[in-house]
Amino acid sequence: MSQAFLPFSRPTIDEETIAAVGEVLRSGWITSGPKVQAFEKLLSDYLSGRIVRTFNSGTCTMEIALRIAGIGPGDEVITTPISWVATANVILEVGATPVFADIDPVTRNIDLDKVEAAITPATRAIIPVYLSGLPVDMDRLYSIAAKHNLRVVEDAAQALGSTWKGKRIGSFGDFASFSFQANKNITTAEGGCLVVNNADEARLAEKYRLQGVTRSGFDGLEVDVLGGKFNMTDVAAVIGLCQMQHIDAVTEKRRALAKRYFAAFGKGFEQEFGAQLPVADFENSNWHMFQIVLPDRMPRAVFMEKMQAQNIGIGYHYPAIHLLKLYRERGFKEGMYPVAERVGRQIVTLPMFSAMVENDVDRAVDAVKSVLK
Numbered sequence: 001m002s003q004a005f006l007p008f009s010r011p012t013i014d015e016e017t018i019a020a021v022g023e024v025l026r027s028g029w030i031t032s033g034p035k036v037q038a039f040e041k042l043l044s045d046y047l048s049g050r051i052v053r054t055f056n057s058g059t060c061t062m063e064i065a066l067r068i069a070g071i072g073p074g075d076e077v078i079t080t081p082i083s084w085v086a087t088a089n090v091i092l093e094v095g096a097t098p099v100f101a102d103i104d105p106v107t108r109n110i111d112l113d114k115v116e117a118a119i120t121p122a123t124r125a126i127i128p129v130y131l132s133g134l135p136v137d138m139d140r141l142y143s144i145a146a147k148h149n150l151r152v153v154e155d156a157a158q159a160l161g162s163t164w165k166g167k168r169i170g171s172f173g174d175f176a177s178f179s180f181q182a183n184k185n186i187t188t189a190e191g192g193c194l195v196v197n198n199a200d201e202a203r204l205a206e207k208y209r210l211q212g213v214t215r216s217g218f219d220g221l222e223v224d225v226l227g228g229k230f231n232m233t234d235v236a237a238v239i240g241l242c243q244m245q246h247i248d249a250v251t252e253k254r255r256a257l258a259k260r261y262f263a264a265f266g267k268g269f270e271q272e273f274g275a276q277l278p279v280a281d282f283e284n285s286n287w288h289m290f291q292i293v294l295p296d297r298m299p300r301a302v303f304m305e306k307m308q309a310q311n312i313g314i315g316y317h318y319p320a321i322h323l324l325k326l327y328r329e330r331g332f333k334e335g336m337y338p339v340a341e342r343v344g345r346q347i348v349t350l351p352m353f354s355a356m357v358e359n360d361v362d363r364a365v366d367a368v369k370s371v372l373k
């Protein structure tokens with residue numbers, strides 16, 4: 001008998017959240033208001049008191065961080081080719097030049113040696129990505145940034161709840177951007193937040209998220225920077241407030257599921273099937289995703305189709321950004337970042353969400369093994 005479809009990701013929304021959203025909807029104030037302020041305060045408390053501002057995505061957060069840093073035309077920003085395309089798009093959005101550095105085949109994160117090699121006199125910032133919630137070597141990242149006087153915009157979209165040497169990602173460092181998109185460990189349906197360094201940056205973040213407007217008194221409205229429309233609603237913020245009650249449990253549950261994946265695959269899996277498991281990190285990663293890299297003999301589309309036929313949903317995060325048309329038109333081509341190209345071709349995301357049970361993991365692993373045989 002075939003079992004129910006197991007998606008690769010699914011948000012967990014409890015009845016308390018649904019009731020809280022209803023309350024906001026009935027309250028007469030549904031856009032940015034008291035819930036947004038409370039959510040920002042809660043996130044700030046969670047991140048050791050650093051200043052946090054919320055937005056309507058984890059994409060505009062990074063664009064705004066680049067604007068606050070004064071990065072624009074003529075400036076180079078180094079990032080990874082293996083991320084959601086948003087990470088590179090924001091560099092183009094502010095008129096700066098994206099520079100890619102290849103990834104480490106083991107962590108699948110940006111290779112910090114390659115970052116150093118890519119630095120030129122025009123380099124102004126680095127955007128590292130913590131793929132599936134696994135951070136890069138944060139000590140090394142910030143020592144490179146300090147040595148070359150670069151800003152860091154951490155694309156921590158997937159890394160809320162991840163840590164480095166016992167400190168939460170976002171609780172130290174320069175800018176950190178998180179996403180609350182539906183598939184992320186903590187969601188507001190859509191949304192994001194940016195951790196900034198001081199009150200001046202926070203004021204600028206507020207301006208950029210709402211048309212550049214500053215107000216003082218009843219008729220003192222002024223606009224002195226070109227902002228957009230990026231504010232979070234109270235409807236979204238109240239979802240986030242409820243979700244944050246569970247963040248520690250969610251992280252623990254995901255780590256337990258990841259452990260179960262390793263146990264179910266078993267020690268000989270990589271040797272026998274030629275596939276590559278993720279780094280077995282149960283200390284730093286929040287296990288936003290559990291990703292494996294398929295052997296070259298197995299085309300990803302065939303794998304995904306066969307898994308689908310066994311009622312297992314498989315995700316694909318991510319194709320190498322530099323090979324997308326928009327980037328090829330800017331001179332990037334096949335062969336430039338060979339590690340990213342292979343990973344971008346062969347990586348797949350197995351089911352991972354906090355409502356999963358161990359039997360779901362076993363089902364997914366059995367299916368992977370039968371398809372790879």
Ligand SMILES: *Cc1c(COP(=O)(O)O)cnc(C)c1O
Binds near residue numbers: 083
């Ligand atoms: C989700 C995600 C983003 C974008 O976040 P949105 O909230 O969807 O705009 C950016 N980078 C990475 C690595 C992500 O996973």
